[in-house]
Amino acid sequence: MVNPKDFKKIAIIGASESEQKYGNKILKDLRNKGFEVFPVNPKGKTIEGIRCFTTLEELPRDVELLVFVIPPEKGLEEVQKAVSIGYKRFWFQPGAGSKEIESFLKNTDSEYSIGRCIMIETSF
Numbered sequence: 049m050v051n052p053k054d055f056k057k058i059a060i061i062g063a064s065e066s067e068q069k070y071g072n073k074i075l076k077d078l079r080n081k082g083f084e085v086f087p088v089n090p091k092g093k094t095i096e097g098i099r100c101f102t103t104l105e106e107l108p109r110d111v112e113l114l115v116f117v118i119p120p121e122k123g124l125e126e127v128q129k130a131v132s133i134g135y136k137r138f139w140f141q142p143g144a145g146s147k148e149i150e151s152f153l154k155n156t157d158s159e160y161s162i163g164r165c166i167m168i169e170t171s172f
Contacts, residue, residue, distance in 0.1 A: 050137050050159040052170050055112035056084055061104070061126055062117035062144075063087030063095050070141060071117040072096070077167045078115075086111055104130050115139040115166055120146035131156050139166050 052058070058078055063085075064071035071089070075096060079085045085098060086107055092100030101107050104114075104126060114135055116123045123144050130138070131153075138160040140149065145162030153160050161169075 050113065050139060050161050052113060052115075052139060052161075052166050055137070056082075057086065057108075057111045058083050058113045058115055059086040059088055059101075059104075059107055059111045060115050060117060061088045061123075063089050063092065063100060064117075065089075065092060065095050069117075074115065074117060074141070074167060078170065081170055083170070104133060104135075109134070111135070113137045113139060115141065116144040117141050118144060120144060120149060124149050124152065128152060131158060139164075141165060 060075045062071045063075050066072055075085050075087055087095040087098055087100040089100050090102045094100055114130055127138055127149055136158050140162040142163050150162055
């Protein structure tokens with residue numbers, strides 16, 4: 049199981065400009081805890097003053113953990129893409145994971161967590 053406290057560079061897949069959405073709350077929470085965050089959203093230019101990446105392919109390769117805050121149907125497609133790019137550590141917020149995602153990841157050399165809240169797991 050992946051431990052988010054072991055990493056400093058974390059991408060938020062499904063980051064949002066809306067303060068009501070978890071894609072925004074998680075981004076702010078992790079940034080406030082000292083993590084370097086990389087928002088990913090196809091619509092965004094900046095979120096909370098941070099450059100937003102529109103695709104996984106645009107992310108710096110030294111990002112250590114990808115946090116998913118998107119519906120599982122889209123998450124499966126994105127995690128498959130992420131694995132093909134070379135990412136190996138994944139976190140699926142409650143509601144973002146699925147049996148299909150877990151089945152896919154079991155057949156890779158990836159580390160992952162499904163269904164646990166990263167804001168709770170990174171509380172110091």
